[in-house]
Amino acid sequence: MYVLADGDLLGTTNVVLKPGHGRKVVGRVVLDYEGRCLRRKRLTTEGGAHFMVDLPQTVSLAPGEAFGLGGGAVIEVVEAHEPVLRIAGDLPRLAWHIGNRHCPCELGGDRLVIRADPVLEAMLVQLGAEITRAFAPFRPEGGAYGHGRTFGHTH
Known part of the structure; x- marks a missing residue:
């Protein structure tokens, strides 16, 4: 189990999971329209934990998609208002x-x-x-x- 605390470094991901992936979400990252278009970027979860996204190409993230991290951690993408x-x-x-x-x-x-x-x-x-x-x-x-x-x- 992951405890996502301020300052935790969760590692790097190159995996985007589609909605309905069936894995347990352990954190959320809230991104506006511009922020949901990315390839390589350091992101911070609502709880203050950090992780690096390093994708093979630029993607436009949809609501409900998630980042799969090592050890099975999943960080859900949420649309910002x-x-x-x-x-x-x-x-x-x-x-x-x-x-x-x-x-x-x-x-x-x-x-x-x-x-x-x-x-x-x-x-x-x-x-x-x-x-x-x-x-x-x-x-x-x-x-x-x-x-x-x-x-x-x-x-």
Whole structure:
């Protein structure tokens, strides 16, 4: 059994476990949208224990995924709440303007959600959007080819 105390060093992992992995979770790491995209980074659990992530390639972590550490320890990935804008109005038109600026966007049946940005907020209000500020996990739509994020493209 692991006791995850402030300052513990849990080692290095190169393993990401999918949701439903069936292993016992011994700690959690809370990451915002940017923090869930990583390849090599030192992370700290909620309890203050540290571990190193050293993956073969950059990944976009989904809620419920976890890091498998030596000796069977599992650290779950949890989405942080962060400032977002919930957008209502003429959604196809507003989505076009958001996408034209290559801004990650979460799609809902009756709303769009983007990370809080005062410049985009002003533009959207000018276009007739109704904006509600919120503090919530940000889960934007992934890339067109099934990837969690689009890491770049050319025109």
